[in-house]
C-alpha cells in the first residue's frame with residue numbers, strides 16, 4: 001500500500017520549462033492514468049518518478065519519504081518498447097530479477113537455488129499467460145506477448161509502484177482488452193500503486209481510478225518555451241466493472 | 254515476395270542456381286586471364302618469372318608444403334603458417350580483450366567516458382606503422398613486437414567501436430535493469446557484455462584485414478619465419494611461383510576465418526539477427 005505525493009514539481013531542460021507546479025496526492029492502491037498532448041511531459045514525469053532524472057525543483061514523496069536517488073526495485077517500469085532484454089529467453093528475462101537479488105557478485109544462480117528461482121519465475125510467466133513461450137527469445141514473441149513479459153519481469157520484484165509508459169499502445173484491440181483485464185487483476189492482487197501514461201482516453205478512464213491530464217495553460221508561440229505543462233484536469237474515475245467483480249469475489253471469500 | 258525475372262533491372266533477381274553460377278564468373282575470368290597472360294609471356298620467354306605456369310606453381314606448392322627444406326629440414330609452408338597464425342591470433346585475442354574491457358567501461362560509465370574517450374580518439378590517430386621502429390627498439394626483434402603492433406593497430410578501433418555499440422543500447426534497458434535490482438557490475442556482466450559478444454565478433458571480422466596488414470608488415474621487416482617473411486624474402490629472387498601461392502593461401506585463411514566467425518555468430522547467438530535488424 002503506497003501513497004505518493006508530488007509537491008510543487010518543476011522540470012526544465014536548459015531554457016525549456018517542461019513541467020511546472022505539479023501538485024497532487026494519490027492514496028495507496030491507486031491506479032492513476034496520465035494523459036495529455038504529445039510532448040507535454042508525461043514521459044518526463046515518469047522519469048522523475050523513477051529517479052532516472054532529477055527534478056529542477058520540488059519533491060516527490062512515497063509514503064512520506066523522499067524518493068531514493070536512483071532507480072530501485074521499489075518502483076517497477078514497463079516502457080513502450082525495449083523493456084525486455086533481447087539476449088534472454090522469456091523465462092530468463094523474468095528470472096534475472098531474482099538472480100540480481102540472490103546471485104551475489106556474479107548475478108547468477110546455480111543448482112537448486114536456480115531451479116527454485118526458475119519455478120518462481122514460471123509462476124509469474126503463467127500469471128501473464130506466457131508459460132508456453134518460456135524458452136522463446138523476445139524477438140519471436142508478438143508485441144502483446146512482449147509487453148506481458150515486461151509486466152511479469154517487473155512484478156517479480158514486487159514493486160510498490162508500477163510505472164507504465166504507453167504500455168499497450170502497439171496492441172490490437174482484442175489483445176488489448178485481454179491485457180487490460182490482466183493488468184487490473186494484477187493491480188488488484190498486488191495492491192500496488194500504478195501510474196500509466198496513455199494516449200487513449202477510453203483506456204485511461206476504463207483502467208484508472210483517477211485520471212490526470214497534463215497540458216500547457218499558455219499556448220501562444222512565444223510563450224511555449226517559458227511556460228511548462230501543468231495539471232489541467234484531475235478527476236476520479238469509477239473502477240472498471242472487472243474490478244468490482246474482483247472485489248466482490250474477494251469479499252465473498 | 255517471389256523474386257521476379259522480368260521487368261525493370263532493379264527488380265530482377267537471379268534464381269539460386271544462376272546466382273551461384275554468377276558468383277563464380279569473376280573468379281573464372283581471373284583464372285582464364287591469368288592462364289592466357291602466362292601462356293603469352295612464357296611463349297615469348299620460357300624463363301619469364303612474372304606469371305609462372307600452373308605446373309610451375311604446383312611444383313612450388315609441392316616443394317614448400319610437402320617436402321622438407323634442404324637446409325633446415327622443415328616443411329616451410331606449415332612452419333610459416335604456424336608462426337604467422339600464432340602472432341595473428343595472439344594479437345587479435347589481446348586486442349579483443351582490451352577492446353572489450355575498455356570499450357564497455359567507456360560506453361557504460363560516464364566517468365570512464367570523460368577520462369578515456371578523447372585519449373583513445375587521439376591514440377587511434379597514431380599511424381601504427383610509424384611506431385613500428387619504436388616497438389622493435391623497445392621489445393626487440395622477437396615475437397612481442399609483432400603482437401604489440403597488431404594490438405596497437407586494431408585495439409583503438411575495437412575500443413571505440415564497442416563503446417559506440419554499448420552507448421547504442423536503449424537507455425530503457427539500463428533503467429529496467431536497475432529497477433530489477435542490478436548493480437553497475439551486474440549490468441556490465443549480465444546485460445551489456447552478453448549483448449556485446451556477437452557485436453565483438455563483427456568488430457573482429459572488420460579488424461582482421463588490418464591485423465593481417467600489420468602482421469605482414471612486421472614480418473617483412475624483422476622475422477625468421479612467417480608468411481609475410483617468406484614473401485618478402487623470395488621477392489629478392491623474383492620467385493613468383495612461391496609468392497603467388499602464398500598470397501592465395503593467406504587470402505584463403507582470411508576467408509575461412511571470416512566464414513567461421515560469421516557461422517559461429519549465428520549459431521551461438523540466435524537472438525542477435527533480430528536484435529540487429531533496425532526497428
Ligand SMILES: Nc1ncnc2c1ncn2[C@@H]1O[C@H](COP(=O)(O)OP(=O)(O)OP(=O)(O)O)[C@@H](O)[C@H]1O
Pocket residue numbers: 013018036037038039040041042043044045
Ligand atoms: N533529455 C531531454 N533534453 C531536453 N529536452 C527534453 C528531454 N527529454 C524530453 N525533453 C522535452 O521535454 C518535453 C516533454 O517530453 P516527453 O517525452 O516527456 O513528452 P510526452 O508527454 O511523453 O510526449 P509523448 O506523448 O509524445 O510521448 C518535449 O518537449 C521534449 O522535447
Ligand SMILES: [Mg+2]
Pocket residue numbers: 042043044165
Ligand atoms: Mg512519452
